[in-house]
Amino acid sequence: MKLIYQLEDVNKTYKKGKVVANQNISFDVQQGEILGLLGPNGAGKSTLIKQMVGHLAPTSGTVCYKGTSVQTQTKRVAQEVAYYSQEPHALTSLKTWEALYFTGRLRGLTKEYAVKQTEELLERFGMQDLRHKLLKNVSGGQKRLIGIGTCLIGFSPVMILDEPTNELDPKKRRLVWDLIQERNRQGVTIILVTHNVLEAEQVVDRVAVVNHGKLLAIDHVSVLKQRVDQRMKLEITTSLGESDYVCQSLSALGHWTQTGENRIRALIEKQNASYAIDVLTNQHLPIEEYSLVPPNLEDVYFHIDDEQDRPAKAEVV
Numbered sequence: 001m002k003l004i005y006q007l008e009d010v011n012k013t014y015k016k017g018k019v020v021a022n023q024n025i026s027f028d029v030q031q032g033e034i035l036g037l038l039g040p041n042g043a044g045k046s047t048l049i050k051q052m053v054g055h056l057a058p059t060s061g062t063v064c065y066k067g068t069s070v071q072t073q074t075k076r077v078a079q080e081v082a083y084y085s086q087e088p089h090a091l092t093s094l095k096t097w098e099a100l101y102f103t104g105r106l107r108g109l110t111k112e113y114a115v116k117q118t119e120e121l122l123e124r125f126g127m128q129d130l131r132h133k134l135l136k137n138v139s140g141g142q143k144r145l146i147g148i149g150t151c152l153i154g155f156s157p158v159m160i161l162d163e164p165t166n167e168l169d170p171k172k173r174r175l176v177w178d179l180i181q182e183r184n185r186q187g188v189t190i191i192l193v194t195h196n197v198l199e200a201e202q203v204v205d206r207v208a209v210v211n212h213g214k215l216l217a218i219d220h221v222s223v224l225k226q227r228v229d230q231r232m233k234l235e236i237t238t239s240l241g242e243s244d245y246v247c248q249s250l251s252a253l254g255h256w257t258q259t260g261e262n263r264i265r266a267l268i269e270k271q272n273a274s275y276a277i278d279v280l281t282n283q284h285l286p287i288e289e290y291s292l293v294p295p296n297l298e299d300v301y302f303h304i305d306d307e308q309d310r311p312a313k314a315e316v317v
C-alpha cells in the first residue's frame, strides 16, 4: 500500500508559541483510504490539515506528501490535493456554473469535459436553475455544495475536506457522503474533518481522534469500537432540573456526561446492565425515559476523550 501522507512529530503554535494548536502528531495516510479526523471545537484539526495542504508550515516536525516535504512542493500538492476549507471560498463573485467550470479547466480538463462535469454536478446538487446566480447570492448550504463540487471536479487523486456536511440538510448531507464514497471507490484518497460522527461512521475506514492538539487515537472504526465492546450506553431523560440529582444517585454506575438540558449518558459495563435496570425501575428516581443500547462511534469518541481527561478514575460499580 502506497503512503500518501506521512506526518512526523508535527507541532504547530500560534502567537509566538502562546497558542499550542498541534503537539507531536505522527500518523500516515494510505492511498485509497478515507480517514476521518474527529475532535471538539478548537482541537487542532483545521490547523493540521492546513499543514497537509501547505497553507501553514509546521513549527517543528515534518509533513510529507508522497515522500517529500509539503513545504518544498506546495505547487504539486495544490495540483494534486483538492482542499475544501471551512472559510468561504474566493470564488463568490462567480456564477455557480463558472465556479465549477473554471476550477475544472484549471485542473486541466478540456472545455467539453469541464462542461460535462459541471452539468453533472449541478444536476446532482439540484442546482441547475441556479446556474446563473452569483455564488454570493445563493444560500449557505448551496455555497457549500458548490465548494464540494470544486473539489470533485477534475478528479484530483486526493481530497481534503474540512467539515463537508456542515450547514447541509439531511438529504444533501446524504448526497455529499454518497459523492465522497463514489470518489473513494474510484481510488481517491480522502481525509475529512467532521462533527457528524454518526454519519461518518458509515463512510470512513479509519478515524483519528484529536483533542487539545494531540492525537489521542488512530485506527479502524471496528478496532476503536473494541475499546467499548464490553460496555453499553445508558441514556436517560430526567425530569426538568433533576439531572444533577440523577447523576449523583447513579454515580456508582459510571461517568455521566450531560448531553442536553435533561439528558445524561454513561457507558456502563455490560455485566452491570441488569443491575442498572433494577436501580432505574425500583429507586423512584425522577426519570422520564431511558435507553440501553450498544455504543456507536460517537460514544467511542467521547470515551477516548474522557479517558484522556480522567486517566486514573475507575468506571466500574
Ligand SMILES: Nc1ncnc2c1ncn2[C@@H]1O[C@H](COP(=O)(O)OP(=O)(O)OP(=O)(O)O)[C@@H](O)[C@H]1O
Residues within 6 Å of the ligand: 014, 015, 019, 020, 021, 039, 040, 041, 042, 043, 044, 045, 046, 047, 048
Ligand atoms: N490563526 C490563528 N491564530 C491564533 N490561534 C489560532 C489560529 N487558528 C487557530 N488558532 C487556535 O488554535 C487552536 C486549534 O484551532 P483549530 O482551528 O485548528 O481547531 P479545530 O479543531 O479545527 O476547531 P473547529 O472544530 O472549531 O473548527 C485553537 O485554540 C484556536 O483558537
